[in-house]
Amino acid sequence: DADVTQTPRNRITKTGKRIMLECSQTKGHDRMYWYRQDPGLGLRLIYYSFDVKDINKGEISDGYSVSRQAQAKFSLSLESAIPNQTALYFCATSPLPGTASTDTQYFGPGTRLTVL
């Protein structure tokens, strides 16, 4: 969905490096999420944000940090990458409660991250 974009789409990095994954959206949604997808584990929530001033930890936040620079931008950082952070990372957005499709999350195309 072109309304949610992620950069880069692919990234190879080395253990110990700091890396940032970026997400931008033009859907006008307030809620944004970061997930990681691993084979056989589905998608797991890393962090989520309801607005620029609101950041919340998800199920697997250790080793990650986020920044909500604007309503439309939500970045995920790996402070010191390790091999078991090799995964597919997805950003998602959803509208506020009380709006249509409030429970639907709209996903970006993903970033494939490899940590050597």
Next chain:
Amino acid sequence: QQQVKQSPQSLIVQKGGISIINCAYENTAFDYFPWYQQFPGKGPALLIAIRPDVSEKKEGRFTISFNKSAKQFSLHIMDSQPGDSATYFCAASRSGSARQLTFGSGTQLTVLP
């Protein structure tokens, strides 16, 4: 702790057949059960969703069956087509949890022509 268990991990179906994917959940507070469809190289996209006040929801060839007492729900794809080949994820969430989705482990569906 996996709160939503999905099976099978992979499924191969002939064109025109019925594909069935099952999910079971543990948290009785869950009140929203979506299915997401993911094609290779793409992010997941909402396919169909159900709330526990109904036992079945149908949209075209896709049907969710929901059994509240058994804490199970399933996706049925009728007249499966090669274009349905994708990974399917069930998920669940509850009111007041910021609608955090708990996903199943995924099912890779292959529909043979």
